[in-house]
Amino acid sequence: MYLLGYDIGSSSIKAALVDARTNKKVDVVQYPESPMDIIARQSGWAEQQPELWWQNVCMATQKLLSKSNVNPKEIKSIGISYQMHGLVLIDKNKQVLRPSIIWCDSRAVPIGQTAFKVLGEQHCLENYLNSPGNFTASKLKWIKDNEPDVYEKIHTVLLPGDYIAMRLTGEINTTISGLSEAILWDYKKKKVATEVLNYYGLPEKLLPEIVGTFDVQGVVQTESAHQSGLVAGIPVAYRAGDQPNNALSLNVLNPGEIAATSGTSGVVYGIVDRPLYDEKSRVNSFAHVNYENNHDRIGVLLCLNGAGIQYGWMKNQIALGGREYEDMERMAGTVPVGSDGLCVLPFGNGAERVLMEKNVNAHILNLEFNRHNRAHLYRGALEGVAFSFVHGVNLLKEMGLDVDIMRVGNDNMFQSEVFAMTMATLLDCHIEVVDTTGAVGAAQASGVGVAIYANIEEALSNIETIMIHEPRLNQAMCHQAYHYWESCLDKTLYEMPSKGNRPELLRSKNDELKKDLEDKNKELTSVAMQMHNKDEFLKEIQKTLGDALEGLSSEQSKKVIRKLVDKIEGQSTGNKDWDRFEDQFNLLHSDFFKKLKADFPKLSIPEAKLCMLLKMKLTTKDIANQLNLSVRGVETRRYRLRKKLSAEKEFDLEEFLDKF
Numbered sequence: 028m029y030l031l032g033y034d035i036g037s038s039s040i041k042a043a044l045v046d047a048r049t050n051k052k053v054d055v056v057q058y059p060e061s062p063m064d065i066i067a068r069q070s071g072w073a074e075q076q077p078e079l080w081w082q083n084v085c086m087a088t089q090k091l092l093s094k095s096n097v098n099p100k101e102i103k104s105i106g107i108s109y110q111m112h113g114l115v116l117i118d119k120n121k122q123v124l125r126p127s128i129i130w131c132d133s134r135a136v137p138i139g140q141t142a143f144k145v146l147g148e149q150h151c152l153e154n155y156l157n158s159p160g161n162f163t164a165s166k167l168k169w170i171k172d173n174e175p176d177v178y179e180k181i182h183t184v185l186l187p188g189d190y191i192a193m194r195l196t197g198e199i200n201t202t203i204s205g206l207s208e209a210i211l212w213d214y215k216k217k218k219v220a221t222e223v224l225n226y227y228g229l230p231e232k233l234l235p236e237i238v239g240t241f242d243v244q245g246v247v248q249t250e251s252a253h254q255s256g257l258v259a260g261i262p263v264a265y266r267a268g269d270q271p272n273n274a275l276s277l278n279v280l281n282p283g284e285i286a287a288t289s290g291t292s293g294v295v296y297g298i299v300d301r302p303l304y305d306e307k308s309r310v311n312s313f314a315h316v317n318y319e320n321n322h323d324r325i326g327v328l329l330c331l332n333g334a335g336i337q338y339g340w341m342k343n344q345i346a347l348g349g350r351e352y353e354d355m356e357r358m359a360g361t362v363p364v365g366s367d368g369l370c371v372l373p374f375g376n377g378a379e380r381v382l383m384e385k386n387v388n389a390h391i392l393n394l395e396f397n398r399h400n401r402a403h404l405y406r407g408a409l410e411g412v413a414f415s416f417v418h419g420v421n422l423l424k425e426m427g428l429d430v431d432i433m434r435v436g437n438d439n440m441f442q443s444e445v446f447a448m449t450m451a452t453l454l455d456c457h458i459e460v461v462d463t464t465g466a467v468g469a470a471q472a473s474g475v476g477v478a479i480y481a482n483i484e485e486a487l488s489n490i491e492t493i494m495i496h497e498p499r500l501n502q503a504m505c506h507q508a509y510h511y512w513e514s515c516l517d518k519t520l521y522e523m524p525s526k527g528n529r530p531e532l533l534r535s536k537n538d539e540l541k542k543d544l545e546d547k548n549k550e551l552t553s554v555a556m557q558m559h560n561k562d563e564f565l566k567e568i569q570k571t572l573g574d575a576l577e578g579l580s581s582e583q584s585k586k587v588i589r590k591l592v593d594k595i596e597g598q599s600t601g602n603k604d605w606d607r608f609e610d611q612f613n614l615l616h617s618d619f620f621k622k623l624k625a626d627f628p629k630l631s632i633p634e635a636k637l638c639m640l641l642k643m644k645l646t647t648k649d650i651a652n653q654l655n656l657s658v659r660g661v662e663t664r665r666y667r668l669r670k671k672l673s674a675e676k677e678f679d680l681e682e683f684l685d686k687f
Contacts, residue, residue: 029053029102030479031261032470033087034269035080035109035191037129038062038291038335042087043466044095047103047479050489052467054095058087062291062339066126071133071377071386074126077115080187081194081254089256099258105195105247106265106473108272108465109188111208114166119182121193125174128166129187131292131332133378133386135165138172140384143308146226154215156207156304156312156325159223161378163209168227184233188266195255196245196263201235207314208268214302214314217322240316241265241476241483264476269465270294271316271326276468277434277461278487280317280324285433287458288465289440292376293334293412295420297327297428309381309422316472317483327428329419332376334412335440337389340375341408345401352442359406359445364500365508368393369403370515371411381419387523392515406445413449414512420454434459437493447496452505460494569595612639622687627672634671637664642684 028048034041039062044053063083066074092099112130117123128134139160143151151158159165163186171178185193186209189201206212206219211234213220224231238244247261267275274286274296282300287293300323304312315324338352346355374382375389391407420430433450435441437460451458471486480486572592579585609620623638624630630638633654640650651661669680 028479029097030104030106030470030474031088031091031102031257032106032466032468032473033084033108033191034272034465034469035084035107035187036269036290037065037075037110037131038339040080040083040087041464041466042084042091043464043470044091044097044102045467045470045474047474050471050486052463053097054091055464055466056087056091056094058083058090065129065131069134073129073132073377075113075129077123077127077187077190080191084191084194085255092256099252099256099261102257102261103479104262104264104470104473104477106469106471106476107188107191107263108267108269108469109186109191111186111268111270112162112166113187114163114170115185115187115190116170116177116181117183117185117190117193117199118180121182121197121199123190124177124180125170127187127190128169131377132166133161133384135169136161136378136384138168139165142168142223142226146222150222152304152306152308153302154213155210155220155223156214156302157210158308159210160308160311160380161384164211164220164223164227164229167229167233171228181233183235185235186268188268189235192244192263192266195247195251197248197251198245199235200238200244202240202266203237203319204240204267204271204314204316206234206237207318212314214322214325239476240267240319241472243476262477263473265469265472267316267469267472268313270296270328270330271313272469272472273436273465274298274326275316275472275483275487276463276465276490277436278490279434280315280483283429285428285430287416287433287435287441289334289412289416289435289446290438291334291336291339293331293416293440295329295416295423295433297423297430299325299327299428301325303327303426305422305426307383309383310419310426311380327423327426329423330380331373331412331415331419332379333373333389333415336376337371337373337412338408338440341404345404347401355405356443356445358402359409359443362402362406364410364449364504365511366403366407366410367398368395368511369399369407370512371404371407372512372516372519373408373411373415381415381422382520385520385523387516387519390515390519409440409443409446410449410508411512412440413446413453414509416450417453417509418513418516430454430456432457432459434461436460436464437462438464441496444496448498448500449505451496452498452500452502453509455498457498458496459492460496462491462493565595609635619687623684626687630671633664634668637661637668638684641665641681642687644681 030045030047032043039057039059041055041057043055046053063079110130114128116125139158143158167184183199186201186205193199203212211220211223219231243262243264244266245263247257247259249259252259273288277286279286279298282298285297287295298315302325310327310329312325312327315326317324370392372390374387378384378386424430433456435458440446441460447458474480475483475486569592572588576585576588612619619642640653647658647661651658665680
C-alpha cells in the first residue's frame with residue numbers, strides 16, 4: 028500500500044512514493060534532470076507551457092515506478108504540491124489558451140499597485156492580508172487588458188496545481204488555500220474576495236469549485252492513467268501550494284514554527300494563529316493547509332525570487348564543464364567569510380516583494396581581477412542568497428515572529444554548509460535539516476485525505492532530523508560582510524531609475540536634508556551653549572558667595588552660605604558638558620575640534636566656542652546671543668581670534684575654518 032506525491036516546480040517535477048504501512052519514503056525521482064525552460068519574451072516576464080508540466084509528470088511517474096518496482100495498483104492516493112501564483116487559462120474544452128504566466132513574472136505589478144490604492148490599502152490588508160500586487164488576480168486583469176481575444180475564450184482560471192489535478196482526474200476545482208495565494212479570499216468574510224473581482228471586472232464564474240485541501244478531489248481517469256503509467260481510479264486527495272506544502276512536510280503546522288526552503292526561489296514560512304500582515308506588503312500571508320479547520324492557521328511567507336536560480340546560473344555559466352555543486356562547495360570553503368570583499372546581490376528573477384516590488388536584477392560588486400577567482404564567486408553567490416534571507420527574516424522578527432529554530436528539507440541550497448551556517452550565525456538560530464521533500468510530504472498528506480491516517484500529525488509522525496546547523500562561523504566577520512552587503516543593496520536601490528529618484532528630485536531632497544541638518548546642528552549648538560553658559564553662571568555665583576563669606580561674622584550665615592556653595596559645586600560639571608559637545612560636534616563635522624586643536628593647541632574654550640559658532644554660519648547677532656555678549660564684543664573677539672589663528676587679513680574667517 029503506497030502513497031504518491033508530486034511537487035510541480037518551475038525547474039523540474041519531483042515524484043515520491045511513501046509506504047503507507049511504515050510511513051517511510053520508498054523513493055524520490057526528478058524529471059527532467061536539467062531545469063525546464065522559462066519563456067521570457069520581455070524583460071520581467073516569465074512563462075511556461077502547462078502541457079510541458081503534464082508531460083514531465085508522466086515521465087517522472089514512469090521513472091519512479093520503474094526505479095521502485097512498485098505496482099501502480101498498490102497506490103492508494105495522490106497528493107499534489109505546486110508552484111504558487113501561476114495563471115493557467117482553459118477554454119470550455121479544457122484546452123490551454125496560452126502559456127502560463129508563472130510566479131516570477133512581474134508584468135502585473137503596476138496593476139496590483141493601482142488596485143491597492145483604489146480598493147484602499149487598509150481594506151486590502153485587513154481583508155486579504157496582502158496587496159493584490161503581482162499575484163494571480165492581477166495577472167488575469169493583465170490578460171483582460173492586453174489579450175482580449177484570449178480573455179473572451181476563458182472558461183476557467185486555474186492555478187498550476189489545479190491544472191495537474193484536472194489532467195489526472197478531469198475535474199475542475201481549487202482550494203481555499205489556492206484562492207488565498209491568488210488574492211481572491213476574504214479572511215474577514217471567509218468567502219471569495221468579490222470586491223477584488225468586481226474592481227478588476229472579472230466574473231466569479233471564472234473560478235473553479237472549491238474543495239477541501241485534504242478531501243478526495245477526483246480520481247485518475249483512464250486516459251491519464253495510460254499516459255502516466257498509473258491505473259484508473261486512484262483518488263487525488265490533497266493539494267497545496269509548494270510553500271504551505273513544504274511547511275507541512277517539515278511538520279510546521281502551529282504558531283511559532285518556521286520552515287524555509289531555497290530552491291529556484293527562497294522562502295521562509297512561519298505560522299501564526301491570527302490574521303497578520305505587513306503594512307508595506309514586503310511579506311505575504313496566506314491560508315495554511317490546516318486553515319479550513321478553524322480559520323485560524325495563517326502562513327506568513329517571505330519570498331526571494333533570486334535564490335537557487337542564481338546559484339544554478341553560477342554553475343551553468345561560471346563553473347568549468349563537469350563541475351558539480353559539491354565541487355563548488357569545496358572551493359567556496361577555501362575562501363574566508365565575506366569573500367574577500369566580493370559582493371553578490373541575487374535579485375535577478377523578477378520583481379522582489381521584499382524590496383517593495385522593485386526589480387533590481389542581480390549584481391556582482393567589487394570584483395577585482397587580480398584578487399578574485401571562481402571560488403570567490405561561488406562563496407559570494409552563497410553568501411548573497413544567505414544575506415537576502417537574513418534581510419527578510421529580520422522583517423518577520425519586526426512583525427513578532429520568533430526565529431529560534433528553523434526547519435528545512437534535505438535538498439536544494441541547504442545542502443551547502445557555507446550557506447546554512449552563514450544564515451545560522453547571522454540569525455543566531457539552529458537550522459534543523461529534516462529528511463523529507465515536498466513530494467514526500469504531499470504523498471503523506473494524501474493519506475489523510477483517504478483516511479489511511481487519522482490526521483496530519485499521524486501522517487508526519489516519523490519525520491527525522493538528520494543534521495543541525497549551528498551558529499559556528501565568526502560572528503564579527505559575518506556581520507561585517509552582511510552590513511557591507513546591505514550597504515550595496517541600499518546603494519543599488521537608491522540609484523534605480525524611478526520617478527522618485529530623478530536628478531532634479533534628488534537634488535531637491537538633498538537640499539532639504541542639508542537644511543534639516545543645519546537646523547539640527549543649530550539646535551544642538553544652542554542647547555550645548557545654554558548648558559555651558561549655565562555652568563559658567565553657576566561658577567560666577569559660587570565665586571561671589573565665596574567672596575561674601577569673608578565679610579560675614581555670623582557663624583549661622585556662614586554655614587548657610589557654605590551649603591549653597593557646596594550645592595552649586597555639586598551641580599557644576601566643569602568642562603564635561605563642553606567635552607561631550609565637542610565629541611558630538613566632531614562626529615557631525617569630520618573631527619573639526621580635533622583638527623583645529625592639533626594646529627592650534629593653545630586655543631582656549633571661549634575661543635573654541637567662537638570657532639564652532641562661526642563654523643555653523645551663525646550671524647554676529649546670533650553669536651552675541653549665544654555668548655551673552657554685545658555685537659561689538661563679538662567683533663572684538665573675532666579680531667583677536669583672527670590674530671591668534673594667523674589667518675591672513677584678506678581671508679574670510681569662516682572660509683578659513685571650513686578647511687577643518
